[in-house]
Amino acid sequence: MKSLLAVVFVLGCASWLCSNAQAQEKPKVRVGSKSFTESVILGDLLYHLGNQAGADMEHLSELGGTQVLWKALVKGDIDAYVDYTGTIQELLSKLVEPGVEVRTEADMRAAMDKLDIVMTDRVGFNNTYALGMRDAIAEKLGITKISDLRGHPELKFGISDEFMERNDCWRQLPAKYRLPHKDVRTMDHNLAYRGLAHNSIQVTDLYTTDAEIEFYKLRVLEDDKGFFPTYYSVILMRKDLAKRAPKVAEAYLKLENAIDSKAMTGMTAKVRLDRLLEANVAAEFLNEKMNLSIPYQGIGPLAEWKRFLGRFTKTTLEHLFLVAVSLTLAIATAIPLGILSARNEAFGQTILAVVGVIQTLPSMAILVFMIPLFGLGAYPAIAALFFYSLLPIVRNTYAGLTQIPKATIESADVLGLGRRARLRLVELPLALPSILSGVKTAAVINVGTATIGAFIGAGGYGAPILTGIRLSSIPLILQGAVPAALLALIVQYGFSIVERRFVSPGLQSRL
Amino acid sequence: MFSLNNVSKSFGNLQVLKPTTVDFHTGESTVLIGPSGCGKSTLLRILVGLIDADAGTILFDGTPLTVQNIQQQRQRMGYVIQDGGLFPHLTARQNVGLLASHLGWDQAKVKARVEELAELTRLPRVALDRYPSQISGGQRQRVGIMRALMLDPAVMLLDEPMGALDPLVRFDLQEDLRKIFRTLGKTSIMVTHDMGEAAFFGDRVMMLGEGEVVQEGRLEELIQNPTNEYVARFINAQRIPQS
Numbered sequence: 001m002k003s004l005l006a007v008v009f010v011l012g013c014a015s016w017l018c019s020n021a022q023a024q025e026k027p028k029v030r031v032g033s034k035s036f037t038e039s040v041i042l043g044d045l046l047y048h049l050g051n052q053a054g055a056d057m058e059h060l061s062e063l064g065g066t067q068v069l070w071k072a073l074v075k076g077d078i079d080a081y082v083d084y085t086g087t088i089q090e091l092l093s094k095l096v097e098p099g100v101e102v103r104t105e106a107d108m109r110a111a112m113d114k115l116d117i118v119m120t121d122r123v124g125f126n127n128t129y130a131l132g133m134r135d136a137i138a139e140k141l142g143i144t145k146i147s148d149l150r151g152h153p154e155l156k157f158g159i160s161d162e163f164m165e166r167n168d169c170w171r172q173l174p175a176k177y178r179l180p181h182k183d184v185r186t187m188d189h190n191l192a193y194r195g196l197a198h199n200s201i202q203v204t205d206l207y208t209t210d211a212e213i214e215f216y217k218l219r220v221l222e223d224d225k226g227f228f229p230t231y232y233s234v235i236l237m238r239k240d241l242a243k244r245a246p247k248v249a250e251a252y253l254k255l256e257n258a259i260d261s262k263a264m265t266g267m268t269a270k271v272r273l274d275r276l277l278e279a280n281v282a283a284e285f286l287n288e289k290m291n292l293s294i295p296y297q298g299i300g301p302l303a304e305w306k307r308f309l310g311r312f313t314k315t316t317l318e319h320l321f322l323v324a325v326s327l328t329l330a331i332a333t334a335i336p337l338g339i340l341s342a343r344n345e346a347f348g349q350t351i352l353a354v355v356g357v358i359q360t361l362p363s364m365a366i367l368v369f370m371i372p373l374f375g376l377g378a379y380p381a382i383a384a385l386f387f388y389s390l391l392p393i394v395r396n397t398y399a400g401l402t403q404i405p406k407a408t409i410e411s412a413d414v415l416g417l418g419r420r421a422r423l424r425l426v427e428l429p430l431a432l433p434s435i436l437s438g439v440k441t442a443a444v445i446n447v448g449t450a451t452i453g454a455f456i457g458a459g460g461y462g463a464p465i466l467t468g469i470r471l472s473s474i475p476l477i478l479q480g481a482v483p484a485a486l487l488a489l490i491v492q493y494g495f496s497i498v499e500r501r502f503v504s505p506g507l508q509s510r511l
Numbered sequence: 512m513f514s515l516n517n518v519s520k521s522f523g524n525l526q527v528l529k530p531t532t533v534d535f536h537t538g539e540s541t542v543l544i545g546p547s548g549c550g551k552s553t554l555l556r557i558l559v560g561l562i563d564a565d566a567g568t569i570l571f572d573g574t575p576l577t578v579q580n581i582q583q584q585r586q587r588m589g590y591v592i593q594d595g596g597l598f599p600h601l602t603a604r605q606n607v608g609l610l611a612s613h614l615g616w617d618q619a620k621v622k623a624r625v626e627e628l629a630e631l632t633r634l635p636r637v638a639l640d641r642y643p644s645q646i647s648g649g650q651r652q653r654v655g656i657m658r659a660l661m662l663d664p665a666v667m668l669l670d671e672p673m674g675a676l677d678p679l680v681r682f683d684l685q686e687d688l689r690k691i692f693r694t695l696g697k698t699s700i701m702v703t704h705d706m707g708e709a710a711f712f713g714d715r716v717m718m719l720g721e722g723e724v725v726q727e728g729r730l731e732e733l734i735q736n737p738t739n740e741y742v743a744r745f746i747n748a749q750r751i752p753q754s
Contacts, residue, residue, distance in 0.1 A: 408596065425609060426600075432600075
């Protein structure tokens with residue numbers, strides 16, 4: 001019996017060593033994608049190819065835009081992603097030394113090389129920006145090209161954030177075409193399609209490979225002055241990938257000139273209109289094109305249900321992690337800051353002003369600032385949530401302490417308690433209702449704000465919301481929004497219990 | 512007990528206490544009396560170190576009071592203010608025992624002492640485990656007195672302790688308080704503007720006016736030989752019910 005156990009033990013150790021050795025051999029490769037369907041499919045293509053090339057792959061999908069992906073690539077948090085020449089040109093214009101021209105793809109490749117990034121040849125398709133309208137309305141107004149818009153100043157524009165801010169898009173476009181339109185607002189690209197359908201806007205920016213063009217029966221307006229740059233897709237990957245995982249880097253080069261516009265639009269349509277999974281669409285393309293045999297993810301109600309449960313568990317754990325860590329750090333920092341503020345008026349005013357200003361910073365901006373420091377994933381999100389949680393706690397601690405009547409403080413002093421004992425035995429217990437309500441406010445805001453973590457790969461309930469918006473899927477949006485709302489209620493209720501438990505009954509009538 | 516030498520205090524341009532030299536004797540109960548703003552509360556608050564004097568020295572039992580030793584010395588003083596100055600988050604029992612517990616007294620000893628004091632101040636037992644907001648004004652005042660007596664202080668300092676009480680409650684409490692002080696042989700200094708209270712408590716009365724001690728002595732002396740018009744007017748201003 002003993003010898004049998006020994007054999008089992010030795011075998012166990014051996015298999016553990018083997019699996020460990022295998023895991024060490026397998027290079028870890030991370031790829032990213034932006035939060036639109038084409039990018040997610042391209043990310044999945046990179047994921048499958050990497051897997052086939054023997055790497056331990058991870059796809060950080062639906063990150064919050066070019067800046068997030070670019071910073072993550074430079075920092076090494078991702079190894080590769082697909083971007084577009086027009087975007088890259090815009091990106092590089094701010095990074096190269098003054099005087100250096102970045103016009104051709106060769107220029108871009110050279111500039112990227114200096115930054116230790118490999119830019120591949122074109123993947124094949126050109127997905128440029130365009131302006132689009134519903135065909136019926138364009139027909140009625142006689143609009144076929146962008147210049148025609150000039151005669152219709154009453155039209156409402158709904159354009160994406162990035163389109164609004166880019167030099168090669170909205171910043172220059174109205175001047176180039178002398179467009180008179182005043183009602184121009186930014187909105188999510190996917191919501192803009194819905195806006196068009198409901199006629200709350202009439203013109204939006206499009207990507208020329210969008211599957212919705214056909215679905216919503218849109219007319220792509222001719223760029224008659226040749227304003228928009230070309231947007232050929234290329235893979236950007238870190239130079240060190242070729243050393244770390246040469247087979248993966250090699251496999252990615254196989255995508256050069258492999259996908260034309262028709263193929264890309266077809267894949268996007270399968271996801272957006274036929275509701276297939278991105279991973280399966282990408283697998284199907286590779287299996288046919290490159291004779292691979294990538295397994296498909298299960299379909300049907302049972303697989304759907306399993307995915308739902310898996311996603312729910314995963315996002316809940318991620319969300320709780322973000323909230324718990326950031327809130328704990330914020331409490332540990334903000335209460336001492338509040339105490340110091342109450343002790344010293346000048347310091348207090350400064351601290352309150354600083355945490356107040358932090359509160360006004362847009363969350364996306366804080367997230368992007370955090371990437372160079374913390375990379376992608378939970379840590380930058382925790383940092384951002386930490387900053388947002390400070391104000392309510394600092395302010396309520398300060399208010400709770402400064403509102404204690406002077407006579408009460410004097411009573412403690414005259415008793416001979418000393419400052420530290422006075423704080424611990426008298427001031428903090430008296431300020432506790434106020435401090436707790438500050439923590440409660442911070443926690444509820446935190447639960448809601450943590451959904452932005454999805455923009456930088458931190459997961460949480462924001463992830464299904466983001467995917468839901470992208471795929472116009474209300475059930476998916478609800479899979480994020482409903483648990484987030486419930487969690488906020490639970491947190492609120494939890495703190496009421498804490499209040500009842502820890503606040504002195506002598507103060508409860510004041511709550 | 513206290514020996515003041517040229518102690519003075521100004522708030523901005525207003526001199527609330529002119530240079531004052533007085534002694535408070537051990538075992539004696541002194542009443543500081545005078546109209547509002549005469550400096551009587553300021554004097555008391557200087558003694559417990561809530562206000563720092565601008566000039567002069569204060570000896571407490573022969574030791575000069577300083578910023579460094581005031582916290583230590585305060586534990587030998589019992590201070591009572593209007594409405595007791597209780598901590599609203601603590602029960603009566605916890606209020607009374609707070610400092611003793613903080614100083615590391617054994618809990619059984621704290622409990623015994625609190626109950627002894629409840630007996631002495633005739634506080635009903637049930638009130639001990641209630642919060643200040645749940646007991647009457649008179650009971651709050653008794654708890655305040657218990658808290659001041661907890662460490663058996665060398666001196667009791669009372670700043671208009673009965674100010675917020677209705678006449679009946681006040682009457683009972685005055686009786687009890689005098690009995691307690693007599694029983695314990697406590698040195699006490701009380702601030703009031705009520706002549707009746709001063710007469711009831713004070714072995715010695717110190718009348719203040721506009722920041723200085725105008726006259727001191729036994730109350731009868733003040734009534735019979737007021738040193739000036741001010742003292743006479745203050746004494747005569749007390750209304751006695753006409754039959």
